[in-house]
Amino acid sequence: MTDYRIASIPGDGIGVDVQIEAQKVLDAAAKRFGFGLEWTEFDWSCERYAKTGTMMPEDGIEQLSGFDSILLGAVGFPGVPDHVSLWGLLIPVRRAFQQYVNLRPVRLLPGTTSVLAGRSADELEMVIVRENSEGEYSTLGGRHNSGQPGEFALQEAVFTRVGVERIIRYAFEVARTRSGRVTSATKSNGIIHTMPFWDEIFGEVAAEYPDVKSELTHIDALAARMVQQPDRLDVVVGSNLFGDILSDLAAAVTGGLGMAPSGNLNPERAYPSMFEAVHGSAPDIAGQGIANPVAQVLAATMMLEHLGETDAAAAVNAAVEKVLSEGVALTPDLGGKATTAQLGTAIAEAI
Structure with a gap:
C-alpha cells in the first residue's frame, strides 16, 4: 500500500472549516482505493502572526520539503494586511518549491446555477x-x-x-x-x-x-x-x-468562488505541489458551520490526480456531482440548509 505524507495548513477563517471536510473526504477515498494518507497539521496563519510576528517559522520551507503534497485552507484575517499574509506564507512556498503553474479549472457543476x-x-x-x-x-x-x-x-x-x-x-x-x-x-x-x-x-x-x-x-x-x-x-x-x-x-x-479549486504545481515533481480553494478566508462566517467545502474538496481531488491516484480522484468528483445533483445536503450559498460538516459527510459517504 502506498502511503502519502500530506502537510495540512488550515490557515484562517473558513479555511479551518473546509479543511476538515476535505480531509474527511480524502480519507474516505483512501480507504476505498487502498492507499494511506498521513496528515501533519501546521498552525501557520494570521493568528500565529498576531502571536509571534511571523506567518510561519524561519525553517518553514525546510519543514515542508519532506512532504509529498500540501493542502492549504485559506489565509487572511482582519488586522493583518493582505500583503503580509500573502508574502509571509503563500508566495514564499510557491517560489521555494518552484510551483510556477497555477492551474485553475472552472466548470458549472450539477445543482448549481x-x-x-x-x-x-x-x-x-x-x-x-x-x-x-x-x-x-x-x-x-x-x-x-x-x-x-x-x-x-x-x-x-x-x-x-x-x-x-x-x-x-x-x-x-x-x-x-x-x-x-x-x-x-x-x-x-x-x-x-x-x-x-x-x-x-x-x-x-x-x-x-x-x-x-x-x-x-x-x-x-x-x-x-x-x-x-x-x-x-x-x-x-x-x-x-x-x-x-x-x-x-x-x-x-x-457558480462562484465557493466551487473553484486551484493547484500550485511543480510539474517536474522535484518539490511538493500545493492545492487550495480559490476563495478567501471569509472571516464573517468563520466557525458558523455554513461555509461551502466543495472548492476545498475539489482542490483535494486535484491533489489526488497529481499524486497519481486518478481512480480515487474520479470517485471524489463523481461523489461531489452526485451530492450536488440530489440537492439534499446543500449549504446556504447553494440554496440549502445543510452545515459544512453535513455536506462534507454526504460527499464522503457517496464515495
Missing part, C-alpha cells in the same frame, strides 16, 4: 493556466519621498524567457488533452515591454503545436468574452496578474 442566463454546463467549462512565480508579483521597486508632495511608488514586473516559455508550453500541453484551443491574455498595445515579449514567445511556442489552435487577446476584450461568449474559451494562459484576475472572473460566472 450561473449568473449568466441561458448558459449550459458545456458552455461554462474552462481551464485558466496562470504563471505563478514571477511577472507582476515582484518585490522589485519601492516607495520614495514618503510624506512629501513628490511621493511615488515604483513597482517592477519581471518576465524571464524561461518563465514565460514554460508556462505557455504547459498551457499548450493541457490543450492537447482537451479541445486543442489556447487563448493568451495580453495587453501589448498598452504595456510596451513585457507584453510584446510575452506575445513573441507565445508565437514561438505556438509554432511548435500546429495541432492546437491559438490566439492572442487583449485582457479587457478577453474579460468581456468570458462573460459574453464563454463557450469560445477553453484553455486560457496569462501572466501572474492577468491569470489571477481572469480565474476569479471565470469562477464567478461558473
